[in-house]
Amino acid sequence: MTIEIPSDASVPKVVVSRLSLYLRELQRLESAGQQTISSSQLGTLLGFSDAQVRKDLGCFGQFGYPGVGYRCDELILAIRDILGTNRSWPVVMVGAGNLGQALLGYRGFCRQNFSIEAVFDSDPLKIGQTIQGICIQHIDKLPEVLQAKGIRLGMIVVPVHQAQTVADKLLAAGIEGIVNFAPITLTLPSRVQQVSVDLAIELEQLSFALTNKLAKDLGESHS
Amino acid sequence: MTIEIPSDASVPKVVVSRLSLYLRELQRLESAGQQTISSSQLGTLLGFSDAQVRKDLGCFGQFGYPGVGYRCDELILAIRDILGTNRSWPVVMVGAGNLGQALLGYRGFCRQNFSIEAVFDSDPLKIGQTIQGICIQHIDKLPEVLQAKGIRLGMIVVPVHQAQTVADKLLAAGIEGIVNFAPITLTLPSRVQQVSVDLAIELEQLSFALTNKLAKDLGESHS
Numbered sequence: 105m106t107i108e109i110p111s112d113a114s115v116p117k118v119v120v121s122r123l124s125l126y127l128r129e130l131q132r133l134e135s136a137g138q139q140t141i142s143s144s145q146l147g148t149l150l151g152f153s154d155a156q157v158r159k160d161l162g163c164f165g166q167f168g169y170p171g172v173g174y175r176c177d178e179l180i181l182a183i184r185d186i187l188g189t190n191r192s193w194p195v196v197m198v199g200a201g202n203l204g205q206a207l208l209g210y211r212g213f214c215r216q217n218f219s220i221e222a223v224f225d226s227d228p229l230k231i232g233q234t235i236q237g238i239c240i241q242h243i244d245k246l247p248e249v250l251q252a253k254g255i256r257l258g259m260i261v262v263p264v265h266q267a268q269t270v271a272d273k274l275l276a277a278g279i280e281g282i283v284n285f286a287p288i289t290l291t292l293p294s295r296v297q298q299v300s301v302d303l304a305i306e307l308e309q310l311s312f313a314l315t316n317k318l319a320k321d322l323g324e325s326h327s
Numbered sequence: 328m329t330i331e332i333p334s335d336a337s338v339p340k341v342v343v344s345r346l347s348l349y350l351r352e353l354q355r356l357e358s359a360g361q362q363t364i365s366s367s368q369l370g371t372l373l374g375f376s377d378a379q380v381r382k383d384l385g386c387f388g389q390f391g392y393p394g395v396g397y398r399c400d401e402l403i404l405a406i407r408d409i410l411g412t413n414r415s416w417p418v419v420m421v422g423a424g425n426l427g428q429a430l431l432g433y434r435g436f437c438r439q440n441f442s443i444e445a446v447f448d449s450d451p452l453k454i455g456q457t458i459q460g461i462c463i464q465h466i467d468k469l470p471e472v473l474q475a476k477g478i479r480l481g482m483i484v485v486p487v488h489q490a491q492t493v494a495d496k497l498l499a500a501g502i503e504g505i506v507n508f509a510p511i512t513l514t515l516p517s518r519v520q521q522v523s524v525d526l527a528i529e530l531e532q533l534s535f536a537l538t539n540k541l542a543k544d545l546g547e548s549h550s
Binding site: 109115117118120121123124125128129132149150186187188189193195201202203205206207209210211212213215216218256257259264280281282283287288289297299300301302303304305306307308309310311312313314315316 | 332338340341343344346347348351352355372373409410411412416418424425426428429430432433434435436438439441479480482487503504505506510511512520522523524525526527528529530531532533534535536537538539
């Protein structure tokens with residue numbers, strides 16, 4: 105089994121997101137004892153067509169067996185290899201408020217090989233406190249901790265008005281990728297990868313679906 | 328300006344997600360005093376092509392003006408109309424742990440017209456406590472609260488082993504849409520809309536980008 109990673113530009117972000125979803129489902133199936141799965145079974149479980157599943161995986165190589173489908177364990181390893189999560193990723197977090205504290209206890213990170221190794225804040229009342237076994241440090245310590253621990257990924261979990269300042273500090277400390285939980289678009293050089301998490305976007309998917317359904321139920325012309 | 332909502336099946340979820348991103352950016356620009364924007368400016372700010380922006384918005388009508396672009400205020404109203412967030416949506420939350428408590432304080436919901444109106448848990452130690460002004464109720468009260476308040480959307484913020492049970496209770500109480508924060512795929516009838524939030528997926532986007540960049544930097548053949 106050979107994995108070929110096409111050049112960055114040729115893999116849309118949405119394909120990478122779907123790989124994450126396939127991985128979650130395969131991990132669930134494997135822990136339930138299932139050994140193989142077809143593209144149509146996997147697609148049905150996630151609401152995609154079998155053609156979509158085959159096309160997405162086909163970007164990276166040939167993983168299935170005729171008449172068998174995919175072997176769950178092999179495909180899990182292959183997807184982790186593609187996503188880079190066959191190794192562990194240490195992560196720093198800036199912001200130790202409610203959401204930051206929740207993220208420290210979130211088991212989904214560890215399961216996918218991400219581990220929050222250091223937490224920073226600028227609030228004197230928080231610095232020195234220990235949460236989930238991690239001592240909160242002053243944000244000025246960012247550069248030395250990043251360098252000492254070889255950390256390349258950071259999460260911004262501060263209020264919106266502090267987010268760009270924190271991003272600049274992470275940038276100056278040499279970060280290469282940022283997950284931003286603050287509802288603002290950060291200005292960063294293109295060499296730094298960034299993704300945003302906006303927790304209201306999923307609710308908007310639902311309000312769109314329900315609004316649209318309602319409009320159709322009532323036979324309204326939406327104008 | 329006329330908005331036409333195509334049938335559900337013809338609008339991919341990813342288009343709806345991008346509408347949410349356009350809305351965020353327009354809201355930011357408007358509050359900074361900007362009155363108009365071109366599709367290429369909007370695309371550049373978000374990392375999409377101008378053609379993508381025009382195609383996405385073109386699914387729902389004609390919103391721009393020749394030589395002017397889009398008026399920020401008009402496009403904000405139009406997108407909110409499409410997403411259904413021109414009205415407010417009351418939401419119930421099940422699970423009052425760390426993440427649930429963080430979500431109660433998350434301002435991004437309110438900004439997009441979602442408001443958490445009731446919180447449920449099954450832990451006797453939590454029931455009766457008040458967080459952010461909301462009293463935590465026993466999960467058995469779900470049906471009566473949903474009916475009394477006319478709530479159609481719910482968020483599941485419980486540990487993974489409780490998520491399906493909670494989903495079944497929400498379903499029995501008549502919920503129409505669920506946002507699931509537990510890292511598990513829920514089994515639900517197709518009449519109930521569901522979206523999952525997996526907080527590790529954004530990190531995987533970064534590990535993919537960094538792994539791939541590294542492979543290219545080193546001139547590795549990834550096999």
